[in-house]
Amino acid sequence: MGGDLVRVPGLVNAHTHAAMTLFRGYADDLPLMEWLEAHIWPAERRLQPEDVYWGTRLACVEMIRTGTIRFWDMYWHPGATARAVKDAGLRAVVGRVLMDEGDPAKSEELRSVALESLDEAAAEGGDAVQPVLSPHAIYTVSSRSLEWIAETSAERQLPVQIHLSETQEEVQGCLEAHGVRPAEYLDRVGLLGPRTILAHCVWLDGAELELIAERGATIAANPVANLKLAVGGVLPYLRARELGIPVGLGTDGAGSNNSLDLLADSKFFALLQKNAAGDAAAVTAEEAFEIATGQRSELLTGWPGEDSYVLVRGDAPELSLGDLEAGLVYAASGSVVDSTVVDGRELMRGGAVEDADEVVAKARERAQLLGLT
Numbered sequence: 124m125g126g127d128l129v130r131v132p133g134l135v136n137a138h139t140h141a142a143m144t145l146f147r148g149y150a151d152d153l154p155l156m157e158w159l160e161a162h163i164w165p166a167e168r169r170l171q172p173e174d175v176y177w178g179t180r181l182a183c184v185e186m187i188r189t190g191t192i193r194f195w196d197m198y199w200h201p202g203a204t205a206r207a208v209k210d211a212g213l214r215a216v217v218g219r220v221l222m223d224e225g226d227p228a229k230s231e232e233l234r235s236v237a238l239e240s241l242d243e244a245a246a247e248g249g250d251a252v253q254p255v256l257s258p259h260a261i262y263t264v265s266s267r268s269l270e271w272i273a274e275t276s277a278e279r280q281l282p283v284q285i286h287l288s289e290t291q292e293e294v295q296g297c298l299e300a301h302g303v304r305p306a307e308y309l310d311r312v313g314l315l316g317p318r319t320i321l322a323h324c325v326w327l328d329g330a331e332l333e334l335i336a337e338r339g340a341t342i343a344a345n346p347v348a349n350l351k352l353a354v355g356g357v358l359p360y361l362r363a364r365e366l367g368i369p370v371g372l373g374t375d376g377a378g379s380n381n382s383l384d385l386l387a388d389s390k391f392f393a394l395l396q397k398n399a400a401g402d403a404a405a406v407t408a409e410e411a412f413e414i415a416t417g418q419r420s421e422l423l424t425g426w427p428g429e430d431s432y433v434l435v436r437g438d439a440p441e442l443s444l445g446d447l448e449a450g451l452v453y454a455a456s457g458s459v460v461d462s463t464v465v466d467g468r469e470l471m472r473g474g475a476v477e478d479a480d481e482v483v484a485k486a487r488e489r490a491q492l493l494g495l496t
């Protein structure tokens with residue numbers, strides 16, 4: 124190790140859709156539903172496994188460059204995602220988006236797709252990948268399917284990831300359809316437990332937070348995606364912390380962020396919470412860094428015995444003076460990362476990732492074929 128290289132824990136992206144790098148800079152600056160319905164969903168219907176593979180490889184290059192060692196992914200063609208993770212040398216928890224449009228008649232189909240996707244992710248990813256059940260959200264999956272997912276998760280001890288309480292519309296819709304708020308509904312179908320990661324959680328009320336704390340689920344905060352899509356609220360993190368709820372940090376997909384630089388997002392997380400609380404002491408840099416490195420949730424800690432870490436350039440102008448964590452969270456971005464090591468394997472040294480040029484060329488080719496550029 125060079126004299127100015129400082130070893131720090133690697134970052135853990137608790138919620139993303141890696142292959143959405145293909146959609147970066149495509150149809151930006153639109154309201155959420157118009158963006159999804161008129162642009163993203165029609166393009167996603169054309170996605171082939173090779174698209175997802177190269178989109179994920181591009182995401183992996185960015186994550187390696189910015190010090191991320193592991194991520195939780197929810198997307199289509201999980202076999203292609205898993206293969207990309209393995210080839211890139213990273214680690215990931217990979218799941219296929221599960222949806223039945225809220226129609227219980229389509230639950231059988233969802234079940235076979237889900238079981239197949241678990242096998243596919245395990246087979247393609249080997250030791251680099253852990254399969255996860257990934258119901259999209261409570262408004263796109265029927266309660267029949269959600270109950271089945273809860274049973275399957277319990278039987279196989281599989282983790283679960285789901286978007287929860289991202290918008291006020293979701294809360295309103297849940298109250299109208301089920302008479303309870305989103306976290307209460309998720310508990311009713313058996314999905315609120317210590318193996319579950321809840322992405323967003325912007326509009327939770329006090330009773331929901333208490334329920335989540337009691338059940339031991341982890342919250343993945345996504346401050347930049349929330350700001351960009353203008354959801355209008357902020358994760359009630361201070362109350363969540365008070366209740367001891369495990370919390371991690373996610374970028375969400377590159378279509379709605381547009382960056383995968385988790386270090387940059389740790390600053391957004393801290394500043395947003397400080398501002399919402401009207402208290403500059405509400406969240407410290409040390410705490411934001413712990414959250415971004417997965418140290419505040421057992422679910423986000425690594426594979427047993429894994430030797431993964433990051434070396435940052437202590438002589439980078441942003442880090443050359445003052446407290447290290449304050450420098451990392453408030454002054455630096457992922458560009459201060461010199462080396463990223465995952466399970467003893469150096470994926471980047473001196474800021475250069477092997478195969479990066481080929482990955483960029485291939486991802487461009489796939490985006491062009493999809494008509495995105």
Ligand SMILES: [Zn+2]
Nearest residue numbers: 286322375376
């Ligand atoms: Zn998401």
